[in-house]
Amino acid sequence: MPLKTPKGQDTRPTTDRVKETLFNILQERIPCGVFMDLCCGSGSIGIEALSRGVRKAYFADNGREAIKCTADNLAFTGFSDRAVLLRQDVASALLSVREAHADIVFMDPPYREGLEEPVLQALSRVSYVDGETLVIVEAELKKDFSFAADYGFYVAREKCYKTNKHVFLMKENHYEGSNLSGQL
Numbered sequence: 001m002p003l004k005t006p007k008g009q010d011t012r013p014t015t016d017r018v019k020e021t022l023f024n025i026l027q028e029r030i031p032c033g034v035f036m037d038l039c040c041g042s043g044s045i046g047i048e049a050l051s052r053g054v055r056k057a058y059f060a061d062n063g064r065e066a067i068k069c070t071a072d073n074l075a076f077t078g079f080s081d082r083a084v085l086l087r088q089d090v091a092s093a094l095l096s097v098r099e100a101h102a103d104i105v106f107m108d109p110p111y112r113e114g115l116e117e118p119v120l121q122a123l124s125r126v127s128y129v130d131g132e133t134l135v136i137v138e139a140e141l142k143k144d145f146s147f148a149a150d151y152g153f154y155v156a157r158e159k160c161y162k163t164n165k166h167v168f169l170m171k172e173n174h175y176e177g178s179n180l181s182g183q184l
Contacts, residue, residue, distance in 0.1 A: 032103035043070030060093035
């Protein structure tokens with residue numbers, strides 16, 4: 001379905017090809033219970049997850065235009081009843097979530113703004129991100145994620161594309177004995 005995108009240069013929609021590759025990687029983990037689309041822009045990643053069987057999706061962005069666009073896209077696709085929109089900065093939005101467990105957390109922050117580290121730090125402190133939660137960050141190819149260990153995460157996989165990459169992270173305490181990184 002053709003979705004709206006926010007006007008201006010603040011949002012870089014994930015290309016259809018990259019989105020398809022991402023969901024091919026995630027196919028074993030979806031359907032799942034709770035999916036989070038952080039720095040959601042148009043909401044296309046979370047909407048794709050809902051279309052593939054996710055029970056509930058959270059969409060967070062601090063941009064008024066992005067949240068309006070996401071709300072319009074959710075109404076257009078008929079997924080509004082399974083979505084929660086949070087218009088606030090992403091780190092604060094994480095504190096508003098009341099779930100026992102989040103299955104997948106996806107984040108596509110604006111490049112070069114340094115949001116990856118504070119959001120990972122916030123994710124390390126919320127109880128619903130545990131050893132089974134998969135955190136995915138869309139980032140520039142050159143972005144170094146060595147800081148992830150400082151917050152208890154390890155890089156399970158990186159999938160590189162022409163101009164960007166997806167970094168798949170999991171909590172360190174789940175690393176030993178886990179075969180989840182083998183499934184990514």
